[in-house]
Amino acid sequence: MKHRIFLILIFSIGGFIQAQTLSQAKLLYTKGIYQKALPVFKRELKKKPNDASLNLWYGTCLLETGKLQASLPYLQIAAAEKLPEADKYLAEYYLKSNAPDTALIYINRYLDNPRITEGKKESGQLLKTSIEAFIDQSQRVEDVCFIDSIVVPKSKLYSTIKLSTEAGRLMPVNKAFPEIPVSAGGAYFPERNDRAFFASPIAGNHLDIVARHRILNDWGENEPLPETINTEADECNPYFLSDGITLYFASNRKGSMGGYDLYVTRLNSSKNTYLLPSQLDKPFNSSANDYFLIIDEFAKRGYLATDRNQPKDYVAIYTFIPSRIKNMLQGKSTKELEDFAQIRSIKATQKGKNLDSLLQNSQAPILTTIRENEPDIIFVINDTLQYSKESDFQSEEARKEYISYRSTYQKYAKSQIQLEEKRAQYLQASPEVQKQLSAEILQLESDILKVKKELPAMEKRVRNLEITKISK
16 A cells, blocks of 8 residues: 555656645756646745745756746745755755856855855866856857747747748758657758758667768667767757758757857768857847857748747747848847847837848748738838838838738748658658659649749838838
8 A cells, every 4th residue: 555655646746747735846946847836835935934945946847947037035034044045045046047246146155155065066067167158258249130930839839930931941850750758859951851860869868969861761760969069968959051061050069158058060071070169149148048140041041949038938030131241240239138038029120230231132032931810920111111011001002012922921931840741641651652752842842932932022022112102
């Protein structure tokens, strides 16, 4: 009977059943299952509002579940009662609040406390390294022109972006290879579809980026990328430029600014290895999780996925105009730099740039997915004017052209989704079904290419008609 009770308790914890007692909540807390522990700590804190440990546990649960501002008073009470762990979580709070100088004070106080164990010192030192990296890079903000953004559930992150055919494909890794866990992120397939790059769990319970080569209608074994890329931390979400040697990826390795950061490396062809990865500057990296950077050179658009400033389990995908030359922001105040780094205003990133010219040089429509329950799309008229619905247009002729453009764009987006689904089906299908799917895929690709060539001209025609009207 004792064994049975024990097993039921373990099953409840392992299965993430809501905690009922304080003991259960503390066990969930130690396992990092903060959401399930939080209600019990809240209930117990009402009975004992001055209990230092309860304030620490409740404040930490709030912090780790994204309730940043709500966590502060509880952590401060715990710190006032000299609980060492409170200093560590206050350091994390101030790092996430973009106050790294204050975060450094708290983490130093934590590391100097003789009561903490060596194991906890090691994790504290990792946090300090992240804070120092954040401070070091706080003045390094790249001048990037963002033109659009969309917020999606994290579960849809890797199925939202639709790339040019020449740029390859991106899909959830477990959709392409069902044996890989959902948490491994996205898989990238170059245009030739002869290789796949993705993250795979390995011994030690972390992710490494691997490659698989296509062998007839199947895929070969995992081939881990070199140790210059893969570390004891997690590496995931690989993406190659068209040159086949420039690799972008995400990692939560030591020295990250917080969570996952984005890195770039290049293949040294003569030695068949990769150069030491370089950490990208702000605004591509932040103290939040920055999941992927993709540059579609053929559409002349870039995509940044990050959960900064987003609710739990949601991610923002920002569209930007890539530049071959890295330009750092100059002559800005600390606040201006931080606002730019956090992408608090897309319009602010467009100041001083000829946005109309930049967009006309691009080969793809601004949005790359259909927004649920939203029939209209964002349409850029000029540097300062964007329309979000049909009624915004002053020119009747431009409005009619916009309706045609919107309809064509939505067909284009739906066709992209259908193509992605059929490609995924093809990977798992029998030879007979593959033959049928092959014809359908080729037809879809032909139709998409035709529409893709029409869209920029349609977009330009709508813009010119409206500008002519409002300029009178």
